[in-house]
Amino acid sequence: MRASRMNLWTLREDPAEAEIASHRLxxxxxxLHKSGAGLYLYGPLxxxxxxxxxxxxxxxxxxxxxxxVTMPILQEQAVWERSGRWATxxxxxxxxxxxxxxxxxxxxxxxxxxxxxxxxxxxxxxxKQLPVxxxxxxxxxxxxxxxxxxxxxxxEFIMMDAYSFHATAESLDQTYEAMRVAxxxxxxxMGLQAFAVEADSGAIGGSGSHEFMxxxxxxxxxxxxxxxxxYGANRERARGGIPAAPAWATAPAACTxxxxxxxxxxxxxxxxxxxxxxxxxQAAHGLKCVLxxxxxxxxxxxxxxxxxxxxxxxxREVNEVKLTNAVTRLxxxxxxxxxxxxxxxxxxxxxxxxFAGPGAGLKVExxxxxxxxxxxxxxxxxxxxxxxxxxxxxxxxxxGVAYQWADxxxxxxxxxxxxxxxxxxxxxxxxxxxxFKLGTKYSASMQCVFTGADGKLHPxxxxxxxxxSSRVAAAAVEQHHDADGLRWxxxxxxxxxxxxxxxxxxxxxVNGAAEQIHKDLLAAGIEAILDDRDAKPGVKxxxxxxxxxxxxxxxxxxxxxxxxxxxxxxxxVAEIPVAEAAPRAIAAVREALAALDAAADAVR
RNA sequence: CGGAUCGUAGCUCAGCUUGGCUAGAGCGCCGCGUUUGGGACGCGGAAGUCGCAGGUUCAAAUCCUGUCGAUCCGACCA
Numbered sequence: 001m002r003a004s005r006m007n008l009w010t011l012r013e014d015p016a017e018a019e020i021a022s023h024r025l026x027x028x029x030x031x032l033h034k035s036g037a038g039l040y041l042y043g044p045l046x047x048x049x050x051x052x053x054x055x056x057x058x059x060x061x062x063x064x065x066x067x068x069v070t071m072p073i074l075q076e077q078a079v080w081e082r083s084g085r086w087a088t089x090x091x092x093x094x095x096x097x098x099x100x101x102x103x104x105x106x107x108x109x110x111x112x113x114x115x116x117x118x119x120x121x122x123x124x125x126x127x128k129q130l131p132v133x134x135x136x137x138x139x140x141x142x143x144x145x146x147x148x149x150x151x152x153x154x155x156e157f158i159m160m161d162a163y164s165f166h167a168t169a170e171s172l173d174q175t176y177e178a179m180r181v182a183x184x185x186x187x188x189x190m191g192l193q194a195f196a197v198e199a200d201s202g203a204i205g206g207s208g209s210h211e212f213m214x215x216x217x218x219x220x221x222x223x224x225x226x227x228x229x230x231y232g233a234n235r236e237r238a239r240g241g242i243p244a245a246p247a248w249a250t251a252p253a254a255c256t257x258x259x260x261x262x263x264x265x266x267x268x269x270x271x272x273x274x275x276x277x278x279x280x281x282q283a284a285h286g287l288k289c290v291l292x293x294x295x296x297x298x299x300x301x302x303x304x305x306x307x308x309x310x311x312x313x314x315x316r317e318v319n320e321v322k323l324t325n326a327v328t329r330l331x332x333x334x335x336x337x338x339x340x341x342x343x344x345x346x347x348x349x350x351x352x353x354x355f356a357g358p359g360a361g362l363k364v365e366x367x368x369x370x371x372x373x374x375x376x377x378x379x380x381x382x383x384x385x386x387x388x389x390x391x392x393x394x395x396x397x398x399x400g401v402a403y404q405w406a407d408x409x410x411x412x413x414x415x416x417x418x419x420x421x422x423x424x425x426x427x428x429x430x431x432x433x434x435x436f437k438l439g440t441k442y443s444a445s446m447q448c449v450f451t452g453a454d455g456k457l458h459p460x461x462x463x464x465x466x467x468x469s470s471r472v473a474a475a476a477v478e479q480h481h482d483a484d485g486l487r488w489x490x491x492x493x494x495x496x497x498x499x500x501x502x503x504x505x506x507x508x509x510v511n512g513a514a515e516q517i518h519k520d521l522l523a524a525g526i527e528a529i530l531d532d533r534d535a536k537p538g539v540k541x542x543x544x545x546x547x548x549x550x551x552x553x554x555x556x557x558x559x560x561x562x563x564x565x566x567x568x569x570x571x572x573v574a575e576i577p578v579a580e581a582a583p584r585a586i587a588a589v590r591e592a593l594a595a596l597d598a599a600a601d602a603v604r
Numbered sequence: 605c606g607g608a609u610c611g612u613a614g615c616u617c618a619g620c621u622u623g624g625c626u627a628g629a630g631c632g633c634c635g636c637g638u639u640u641g642g643g644a645c646g647c648g649g650a651a652g653u654c655g656c657a658g659g660u661u662c663a664a665a666u667c668c669u670g671u672c673g674a675u676c677c678g679a680c681c682a
Contacts, residue, residue: 012631012643013616017675037674094680110681145605145680159682211682220681320679431682468682502641538642545642556641565641 001495003531003540007044010543020218022477023150025486029546031494038147038155045547046473048494050158053190053469053476054137056491057160060186060600064178066133066162071115073139074098077105079114082446087297091335096143096155108141113442113464116163120460121448127167130450130460131175135162137469149218151474152430162465165443167452172437172461176208179435179465183212185600186467187432191489192476194432197223197232200321208437212467213429214475223429224411229420236321239407240415240424242313242372245284250277251378252392255359260389264354266314269380269389278391286314287373287381287393289356291340291348291364292323296332306331307340307348311358312370312409314380319410326368326406349384357381359390360400369395371405430475431468438462486548487569490592497521497585498529498549502537502556513564513578514555520582526589545569551588553581 009030017034018024026032031046042050058068077097080086089095089110096108109115116134124132140159147154162179166172180196187194192214199211211234213223224240225232233239263272266286273281292308308327310318324334342353348363349356358367361384373379377394390398413426443449443459452458473492480487490496499518503510514530521528529549531540537556544552554565555578564581567573568588576584 010643011615016610016616019676092680140682142681146676146678148676153681157682161682434682466682471682500641504640507640534640536640536642536644538640538644540643541641542643554641 001527001529003498003529004533006529008533008543008547009043010546018150020149020152020478021481022152022474025477025481025546025548026150026474029486029548032151038144038153040151040154042470045494049473049476049488049492050470052492052494053472054158054160056186056189057137057467057469060182060189061135061160061162061179063185064133064175064182066135066164068136069116069119069134070136070138071109071112071119073109073141074106075109075112075115077107079118080107083114083117083442084445085114088333088335091295091297094142094144096141109138110140110142111464111466112136112161113163113438113462114446117442117446117448117460117462120163120165121443121446124165124450124460127450127452127458130165130167131171133162133164133175135160135465149474151470153220154470157468158470160465160467160469164463164465166461166463167450167458169461172463176435176437176463179463180210181603183433183435183465183467184603187212187214188599188603189596190472190476190492191596191599192432192472192479195225195232195429197225197234197429198237199234199434200236200325210435211431212433212435214432214472214479215427216430216475216478217428218478219428219430221429221431223427224413224415224424225427226417226420226422226424229417229422231417231419231424233411234429235410236319238411238415238424239418240411241418241421242316242370242409242415245313245376246280246282248278248280248282248285248378250279250281251285253378255378255390255392255394255398257383257385258389258391259387261387264352270314273380273389273391281380281391283315284313285378285380287357287379287395288312288314288316288318289358289382290318291345291356292337293340293344294324294327294331294334294366295336295338296334298332304332306366307344307364308337308366308368309348309356309358309362309364310368310408311373311403313373313376316370316412317410318408322406322408322410323368326404326408327366330366330404349382351382351384351386351388355382355384355386355388357384357390357393358395358399358401358403359384359393361385362401364401367401367403368406368408369403370408372409374405430471430478432472432475433465433467435465436463438464481548482570484542485546488548488550489596490550490589491596493527493548493550495527495529495549496589497526497551497553498531498544499553499555500531500537500540500544502540502554503559505534507559509559510555513559514553517553517555517564517578517581517585521585524582524586526586528585550592551585553585 011028015027033041137160164175196210199209222235224238290310294306296304328334345353378392381390381393383390414423440459449457501510501514518530552567563575
């Protein structure tokens with residue numbers, strides 16, 4: 001490829017709207033053009049990168065025996081209503097909907113469980129055809145609340161989505177494991193450091209679930225992990241052991257109502273109590289109450305609501321995802337959860353906001369208490385009476401309402417690792433992939449069944465697996481860049497080698513050597529660029545550093561001595577004979593690719 | 605949707621507070637010439653309905669109202 005024909009368009013300055021490295025550099029280097037908010041045109045270079053990512057994904061998913069298909073992006077409302085998910089996605093408003101000329105409503109696929117389950121129901125009739133996995137790599141739409149970070153969070157993106165169908169749970173476990181390995185392999189081949197963590201299964205639904213994260217400081221997810229035990233989970237899921245509160249010597253033996261005028265917030269209450277006869281009490285001795293209204297709907301689409309009180313320790317936070325899951329288990333599938341308004345709080349507690357507790361007088365439909373507070377106490381709780389708290393409160397002894405224990409609290413760095421008991425650490429990551437065990441959630445509700453060995457009909461047991469191919473490109477940049485620009489791993493670079501003639505424009509020796517090297521590289525199947533542009537060498541060097549081509553060969557002043565320069569991006573220059581340039585570059589490309597393949601083969 | 609900031613040339617920005625003459629700079633782009641190892645230089649040139657609509661005024665990029673859009677912080681997700 002000749003650089004003069006590549007429509008290379010680089011910017012010297014950072015675009016004002018770009019905050020993070022991948023957005024900044026992909027825009028500056030001409031990979032990305034913003035077409036609208038959360039809508040991007042992939043330029044020729046990015047098209048090649050994403051094409052390579054997709055090829056690697058396909059190869060590795062194919063290795064598991066999965067079958068590639070293409071599903072429609074436009075999906076009928078009726079298909080989504082068969083699974084009951086139309087309502088969920090309308091409620092959360094993540095699905096873009098459109099109408100055709102007959103006013104029929106369609107969704108633009110944010111995911112494809114319904115369509116693929118319908119397909120499996122049509123073509124898979126017998127347990128003898130199972131297990132089977134269908135996957136595609138296609139455009140997905142999500143009506144993002146707020147697109148941001150360039151390619152990282154957009155309305156329209158490319159995703160690999162795979163769906164497996166099984167007769168037994170054991171079979172699902174096997175495919176799930178095969179997918180886990182395939183994910184590790186494909187990220188390794190792309191030169192990405194990715195790790196799997198336990199995750200919440202969210203709107204997709206199901207039982208087991210792991211997220212694949214690429215570590216990056218700008219990541220939107222917080223991961224709690226321990227490097228030795230191997231435990232890792234995102235914050236919505238992590239179960240950290242809450243360290244015990246310090247001893248509190250002045251705690252009364254019996255539950256005592258204490259006047260705490262005008263102090264509702266935990267820190268204020270503890271400050272007041274410390275100053276009024278309860279030295280040593282602190283936030284960790286408090287029982288924090290957060291009041292919510294959960295919303296959902298019944299089978300007929302009628303709205304349901306439930307008032308919810310959630311209690312955790314005073315120095316910790318209630319995790320709304322955990323709470324949503326807990327209420328869903330006890331009541332109905334929760335579609336949304338919102339904090340109570342002040343008048344609702346008064347109705348539920350008979351007091352001003354700030355004085356809610358699990359003692360007598362609390363009127364809610366669901367009362368949940370953090371299970372790690374079992375046997376912990378005495379505590380300080382709101383008295384459900386304005387300006388009063390109960391001091392010396394013991395949950396099991398003093399609770400005045402029916403309650404349930406539940407996992408409700410957001411884990412934090414320093415909590416005990418559930419595997420090793422050692423303190424958990426925290427880091428940020430970008431979610432690039434997700435695998436779920438779905439079970440029969442879709443096949444049962446959609447009545448998609450097969451005939452089992454027993455001659456009876458059974459709903460498919462399912463798994464689903466996603467990778468954000470376009471987000472992977474952005475994540476790769478976050479992990480591979482420096483002050484000069486991008487630094488693609490060999491396997492996903494848009495081109496592998498650039499040959500730069502750096503003499504005067506009419507220097508026949510320089511240009512001839514560069515042409516020959518370029519030709520030799522192409523003949524060997526290497527993706528090579530010849531920078532034939534009429535530009536100063538400095539401009540060319542800056543451009544290729546920015547674009548991030550892994551290897552550079554410069555034909556310049558050394559040519560009189562038969563020498564050219566060989567330089568890996570980010571590495572050091574070696575002067576080598578002209579005749580060795582092409583062979584050495586060919587070898588370097590192949591070695592780099594082989595090293596990445598070896599990393600994939602090392603995956604257990 | 606709530607909070608904050610911002611819309612002036614392809615890009616990055618000045619000008620707006622205190623209204624006033626032909627709306628500016630740097631980069632980029634086009635032409636000619638000189639240059640040719642880390643984003644060169646000279647001369648010449650093209651390029652803006654100052655986001656849009658309305659209002660105030662003799663006069664609006666500048667003041668007022670509305671509106672649309674973008675970016676950042678929060679809840680959703682690959």
